[in-house]
Amino acid sequence: MTSPVRVFAPASVSNLGPGFDVLGLAVERPGDVVEAECSSGPGLEILEITGDGGQLSRDAARNVAGVAAASVLAALRARGLATPPVLPGVRLRVHKQMPLASGLGSSAASSVAGAMAVNELFGAPLSKHELLPHALAGERAAAGFGHADNAAPCLLGGIVLIRGYEPLDVLQLPVPPALRVVVVHPHARVETSRARALLRGYGFPIEQAVANLGNLGAFVAALYRNDLELLGRAVEDRMVEPLRTPLIPGYLEVKQAASRAGALGCSISGSGPSVFALAADDGTAETVAGAMRRAFLDAAGLDSEAYIGPVNAAGAKRVARCA
Amino acid sequence: MTSPVRVFAPASVSNLGPGFDVLGLAVERPGDVVEAECSSGPGLEILEITGDGGQLSRDAARNVAGVAAASVLAALRARGLATPPVLPGVRLRVHKQMPLASGLGSSAASSVAGAMAVNELFGAPLSKHELLPHALAGERAAAGFGHADNAAPCLLGGIVLIRGYEPLDVLQLPVPPALRVVVVHPHARVETSRARALLRGYGFPIEQAVANLGNLGAFVAALYRNDLELLGRAVEDRMVEPLRTPLIPGYLEVKQAASRAGALGCSISGSGPSVFALAADDGTAETVAGAMRRAFLDAAGLDSEAYIGPVNAAGAKRVARCA
Numbered sequence: 001m002t003s004p005v006r007v008f009a010p011a012s013v014s015n016l017g018p019g020f021d022v023l024g025l026a027v028e029r030p031g032d033v034v035e036a037e038c039s040s041g042p043g044l045e046i047l048e049i050t051g052d053g054g055q056l057s058r059d060a061a062r063n064v065a066g067v068a069a070a071s072v073l074a075a076l077r078a079r080g081l082a083t084p085p086v087l088p089g090v091r092l093r094v095h096k097q098m099p100l101a102s103g104l105g106s107s108a109a110s111s112v113a114g115a116m117a118v119n120e121l122f123g124a125p126l127s128k129h130e131l132l133p134h135a136l137a138g139e140r141a142a143a144g145f146g147h148a149d150n151a152a153p154c155l156l157g158g159i160v161l162i163r164g165y166e167p168l169d170v171l172q173l174p175v176p177p178a179l180r181v182v183v184v185h186p187h188a189r190v191e192t193s194r195a196r197a198l199l200r201g202y203g204f205p206i207e208q209a210v211a212n213l214g215n216l217g218a219f220v221a222a223l224y225r226n227d228l229e230l231l232g233r234a235v236e237d238r239m240v241e242p243l244r245t246p247l248i249p250g251y252l253e254v255k256q257a258a259s260r261a262g263a264l265g266c267s268i269s270g271s272g273p274s275v276f277a278l279a280a281d282d283g284t285a286e287t288v289a290g291a292m293r294r295a296f297l298d299a300a301g302l303d304s305e306a307y308i309g310p311v312n313a314a315g316a317k318r319v320a321r322c323a
Numbered sequence: 324m325t326s327p328v329r330v331f332a333p334a335s336v337s338n339l340g341p342g343f344d345v346l347g348l349a350v351e352r353p354g355d356v357v358e359a360e361c362s363s364g365p366g367l368e369i370l371e372i373t374g375d376g377g378q379l380s381r382d383a384a385r386n387v388a389g390v391a392a393a394s395v396l397a398a399l400r401a402r403g404l405a406t407p408p409v410l411p412g413v414r415l416r417v418h419k420q421m422p423l424a425s426g427l428g429s430s431a432a433s434s435v436a437g438a439m440a441v442n443e444l445f446g447a448p449l450s451k452h453e454l455l456p457h458a459l460a461g462e463r464a465a466a467g468f469g470h471a472d473n474a475a476p477c478l479l480g481g482i483v484l485i486r487g488y489e490p491l492d493v494l495q496l497p498v499p500p501a502l503r504v505v506v507v508h509p510h511a512r513v514e515t516s517r518a519r520a521l522l523r524g525y526g527f528p529i530e531q532a533v534a535n536l537g538n539l540g541a542f543v544a545a546l547y548r549n550d551l552e553l554l555g556r557a558v559e560d561r562m563v564e565p566l567r568t569p570l571i572p573g574y575l576e577v578k579q580a581a582s583r584a585g586a587l588g589c590s591i592s593g594s595g596p597s598v599f600a601l602a603a604d605d606g607t608a609e610t611v612a613g614a615m616r617r618a619f620l621d622a623a624g625l626d627s628e629a630y631i632g633p634v635n636a637a638g639a640k641r642v643a644r645c646a
Contacts, residue, residue, distance in 0.1 A: 018536070019536055020529070020533060021537075022533060022540060023540070161537065161540045162537055163537045163538060163540070163541035163553075163556065163557065164534065164538065171540075171544050173544060199529045201528075202528075203526010203527060203528065204526060204527045204528075204529065205524075206344075206523075206562075209343070209532045209562065210343060210344045210345060213341070213342055213536065213539050214344075214345040214484065214485055215486060216536050216540050217345060217346070217484045217539050217540065217543045218484060218486035218494060219540075220543040220544050220547075221484065221494050221496060224543075224547040230486075233486065233492065236487075239529075240529075
């Protein structure tokens with residue numbers, strides 16, 4: 001029998017302003033942990049989920065970590081690895097360490113951690129890039145479509161662009177060393193399905209698309225140039241942000257507070273309600289985080305947590321079991 | 324009196340696939356030439372226009388080169404330069420050396436050449452970046468709005484991204500040294516106003532915008548990485564190309580011919596009917612150009628010219644008077 005393994009997969013900020021469904025970055029924390037161990041049963045089961053307040057299914061076929069893990073297990077078996085009776089089954093423990101429906105890529109983190117944990121359990125025969133489609137199988141179970149703008153940065157680390165899905169074309173972009181990311185999570189929920197439903201059937205005027213195209217291009221160029229001022233100017237979303245602003249109480253006040261406190265740019269993290277800001281140093285990031293939290297409280301009566309740090313370069317990783 | 328000057332401004336390919344109204348590049352040829360000389364009259368007049376088949380207005384206030392030139396002249400006078408009676412007026416000769424309504428940035432080339440010729444006439448007190456708004460004044464006269472995706476690359480050279488207009492934010496992107504551009508101009512006309520009218524009031528589904536955002540980001544990243552394969556994959560327009568395809572007889576056949584002949588990517592140049600393709604070397608570019616011309620002839624009975632070369636790094640420039 002192989003030894004049990006434990007994998008940490010970080011939260012991620014997708015969209016990043018102009019890049020709806022195509023841009024995302026990983027943060028240092030929060031994140032989810034999945035433990036995997038071999039079992040005598042033939043299939044994959046979830047022994048335990050903690051930190052979800054009882055909201056997630058323990059049925060592995062209906063849980064994103066379970067779906068992603070089962071997808072990896074099937075792939076390993078197809079390669080002649082992890083074949084019964086030598087390694088008959090896998091048991092998972094899922095430790096949710098971030099809020100659900102928060103805009104922080106919670107389902108992606110669980111999917112990635114589940115997929116990677118099974119791969120690590122059997123000696124990591126698959127590369128991270130090979131694991132990505134399996135993590136997306138988990139995302140598909142959660143959202144109906146396997147969007148990669150959370151799962152890819154969560155798994156690979158860094159700042160990631162999804163060029164397209166047919167075939168899946170994922171680019172890792174340079175990360176400016178001084179860049180700091182502030183993510184503020186107010187105590188409110190926005191269901192991704194509701195945030196996406198707003199966009200279904202909506203027709204965007206060409207001018208809005210052009211604005212986002214210009215900013216998306218500038219965002220990518222700014223990363224290669226290590227130009228934080230340009231990066232901040234490029235965090236501008238004329239398409240989706242206006243539609244989703246009403247879902248987040250106090251959003252405009254929070255954005256204004258971030259700007260006044262010195263943020264380079266600020267927008268909605270994923271489908272919200274978390275809001276992210278970019279800053280050029282730790283001190284400014286702290287100031288921005290404080291201003292954003294105060295604005296959530298003053299404008300909408302919402303408590304919040306703030307997470308501050310550099311972009312997470314490593315992405316998902318195996319951690320010591322007693323971490 | 325200062326000596327007369329002569330300025331060449333190149334054709335340009337805008338949109339470049341995913342980047343509607345935000346991306347453009349300059350080519351080596353064709354291009355327009357504007358000559359400027361001082362006159363005794365107080366204002367700006369157009370002495371002569373050649374090469375337009377009599378289609379353009381000789382009234383300087385209704386001609387893009389005249390409008391751009393007058394805008395520069397007014398700016399120089401506002402700075403205390405080019406003030407009567409020492410330098411009382413300017414006369415222009417405009418030599419159109421590229422087809423109108425061809426998708427090659429014809430009005431931008433005339434605007435840029437007009438603006439730059441007046442500036443050169445008075446010793447070039449304005450930088451190229453300072454000239455850009457004056458060239459856009461000419462574009463505004465032609466199209467109602469001063470789009471910069473032709474004028475900026477025409478003036479500055481290279482491959483240019485327009486982040487936004489308020490304020491005008493223009494980025495020059497790296498040019499892969501091996502990149503070759505093929506532009507094929509079929510003997511057909513597409514009025515920019517008609518090609519733009521198709522887009523007015525049209526609502527783009529989010530999925531189309533996402534596809535263009537992913538490709539736009541990949542296009543910019545490919546330039547920084549000097550990755551021509553990626554650049555070719557990124558020349559994909561899910562938004563505007565499908566709407567404009569019916570305006571260009573034989574377009575789908577031409578695109579397929581380019582691909583089969585080894586083009587990295589192929590799409591409509593500006594609002595068409597010219598079609599551009601990218602290639603990784605001169606030999607492939609020649610083959611691609613031949614295949615595209617044959618396809619225009621076979622599929623639509625259209626004769627065409629092809630222009631092949633590297634990206635024009637210099638942009639608009641002063642040339643010898645007898646060139």
